[in-house]
Amino acid sequence: MADTATPARVPIVEYLVLDDGDPHLVANECTGCGARFFDRRNACASCFGTEFTRVRISGEGELRTFTIVAFAAPGVEVPFVSGVIDCDGTSVRGNLRNVEPDADHVRTGMQVRLTTYSLGTDDRGTEAIGFAFEPVS
Amino acid sequence: MSTDIWILGINMTKFGKHTDRDVVDLAAEAVMAALADGGVTMADMGVLAAGNLMGSGGIGQQIQKQVGQTGIPVFNVSNACATGATALRTAIMAIKAGECDMGLAVGVEKLAGAGLLGGGGRAKQDAHEWEPQGRFGAVATTDGRIGTDTMPGVFAQVGMEYGHRYGGADFELFARISEKNHAHSTLNPLAAYSKRFTLEEIMGDMMIAYPNTRPMCSANCDGAAAAVVVSGERLRTLSLEQQRRAVKVSASVLTSDPYQEACQVLPDVNTLTRNAATTAYEQAGVGPEDLDLVELHDCFATAELVHYDNLGLCDEGGAVDFFESGAPWRDGSTPVNVSGGLQSKGHPISATGIANIWEVCHHLRGEAGDRQIEGAKVGLAHVIGLGSACGVHILEKSAA
Numbered sequence: 001m002a003d004t005a006t007p008a009r010v011p012i013v014e015y016l017v018l019d020d021g022d023p024h025l026v027a028n029e030c031t032g033c034g035a036r037f038f039d040r041r042n043a044c045a046s047c048f049g050t051e052f053t054r055v056r057i058s059g060e061g062e063l064r065t066f067t068i069v070a071f072a073a074p075g076v077e078v079p080f081v082s083g084v085i086d087c088d089g090t091s092v093r094g095n096l097r098n099v100e101p102d103a104d105h106v107r108t109g110m111q112v113r114l115t116t117y118s119l120g121t122d123d124r125g126t127e128a129i130g131f132a133f134e135p136v137s
Numbered sequence: 138m139s140t141d142i143w144i145l146g147i148n149m150t151k152f153g154k155h156t157d158r159d160v161v162d163l164a165a166e167a168v169m170a171a172l173a174d175g176g177v178t179m180a181d182m183g184v185l186a187a188g189n190l191m192g193s194g195g196i197g198q199q200i201q202k203q204v205g206q207t208g209i210p211v212f213n214v215s216n217a218c219a220t221g222a223t224a225l226r227t228a229i230m231a232i233k234a235g236e237c238d239m240g241l242a243v244g245v246e247k248l249a250g251a252g253l254l255g256g257g258g259r260a261k262q263d264a265h266e267w268e269p270q271g272r273f274g275a276v277a278t279t280d281g282r283i284g285t286d287t288m289p290g291v292f293a294q295v296g297m298e299y300g301h302r303y304g305g306a307d308f309e310l311f312a313r314i315s316e317k318n319h320a321h322s323t324l325n326p327l328a329a330y331s332k333r334f335t336l337e338e339i340m341g342d343m344m345i346a347y348p349n350t351r352p353m354c355s356a357n358c359d360g361a362a363a364a365v366v367v368s369g370e371r372l373r374t375l376s377l378e379q380q381r382r383a384v385k386v387s388a389s390v391l392t393s394d395p396y397q398e399a400c401q402v403l404p405d406v407n408t409l410t411r412n413a414a415t416t417a418y419e420q421a422g423v424g425p426e427d428l429d430l431v432e433l434h435d436c437f438a439t440a441e442l443v444h445y446d447n448l449g450l451c452d453e454g455g456a457v458d459f460f461e462s463g464a465p466w467r468d469g470s471t472p473v474n475v476s477g478g479l480q481s482k483g484h485p486i487s488a489t490g491i492a493n494i495w496e497v498c499h500h501l502r503g504e505a506g507d508r509q510i511e512g513a514k515v516g517l518a519h520v521i522g523l524g525s526a527c528g529v530h531i532l533e534k535s536a537a
Contacts, residue, residue: 064298
């Protein structure tokens with residue numbers, strides 16, 4: 001705890017890249033058919049190709065569907081908005097933040113953009129960074 | 138020449154809370170009753186396929202020890218909510234392959250009080266140190282932070298996506314679908330819940346995952362269902378009464394989800410259902426317009442809407458209009474879930490894919506009592522398990 005060095009930061013998942021001041025999501029894109037995957041694949045689920053390249057996902061998109069979860073496992077804060085965002089043709093799963101979690105404020109078709117937030121620091125002083133989407137005002 | 142397949146005997150237990158009985162008891166009850174219904178015994182069975190998701194495994198052999206150990210092959214199957222349909226399909230495949238001429242399929246689950254399924258079972262707690270784990274290298278719990286893993290939330294998004302694409306689907310519409318199924322359940326003595334709710338009660342109940350309130354979610358409960366299937370050749374050696382009550386399996390189809398762009402972030406329950414339905418109609422030589430009743434997988438009110446479309450009960454994009462026309466009510470043109478559906482009959486997962494076949498058979502045999510759909514000749518049963526697996530069976534009344 002006496003460590004005075006700048007605390008390290010880690011993303012909540014590997015497909016969130018924190019690049020200082022320019023956080024973004026990345027995917028493994030099949031070089032054969034262009035299908036994109038947020039996790040590793042032995043072969044492309046669409047065309048069975050085995051070559052992948054890392055690509056950046058657009059940080060802006062349209063909310064294609066959502067739910068407002070009011071009842072979840074213990075330890076999960078509710079209510080929260082879960083949705084699927086169409087980011088320039090790539091579907092991304094994420095929560096919505098910085099919007100009232102009710103059906104008057106959240107609607108399909110709304111424009112949203114990527115945002116990050118702190119999940120807190122662990123016992124070693126490392127800060128975890130989460131991502132979500134927020135309305136484009 | 139392909140073998141024609143028939144349901145000879147079938148049974149479902151009362152769905153609900155069976156505190157004093159275990160999965161083996163429930164499955165054995167359904168098996169004994171299905172055998173008696175078909176007028177056969179374990180000595181006639183050439184194969185046993187059994188499904189149970191939440192138990193300790195080896196359910197088929199455990200059941201045999203209760204009802205008769207004859208040394209026949211046992212297939213213990215697991216395919217999420219399509220487990221029961223998969224067990225039935227397995228027994229059918231054995232007969233079609235010529236390995237035997239009669240087989241037994243059973244599905245059973247103890248689920249009363251199970252609570253929220255899909256990421257909802259265990260308390261979520263982050264570790265004291267952020268260490269990347271799993272295939273996403275996650276340092277913390279992602280359920281609730283990167284979307285939801287819970288079933289009510291996943292299927293809420295499935296329904297809302299349909300509404301976004303085609304319009305007209307709002308909270309009230311989804312609640313009215315639930316109102317229909319609960320109204321239907323009042324005629325089903327085997328349903329876990331058979332209480333009619335007003336629309337106001339459904340919309341005012343506890344919100345689980347918008348737009349699904351509690352009565353719009355499938356009911357966790359205990360139950361079992363079993364079916365005896367027989368080849369047409371063997372059936373013709375049985376009594377006229379057995380032949381008269383036998384129900385023809387005109388189509389038996391199982392599909393999984395083909396790759397679709399968004400399927401890695403929200404399970405695609407549509408494409409595999411459409412594929413299964415298309416294949417089933419081709420196999421049976423019937424169309425959606427020929428169906429006298431449909432039991433479809435209404436695990437949530439939001440799911441029922443999309444399956445009107447996926448099963449071809451309406452034109453593409455026309456599910457809201459289909460519902461608004463009154464078609465899926467029991468006095469409508471295509472009655473859907475006259476059993477009460479999963480929302481009120483209940484959803485003991487592995488039993489569901491045989492229980493919905495029992496419901497259809499009951500009507501085709503003219504034995505459904507107060508809830509009989511008069512003159513029913515053709516019916517369809519559909520289940521889907523996330524992951525995904527889809528079973529569609531088309532059943533026809535015997536001509537004998």
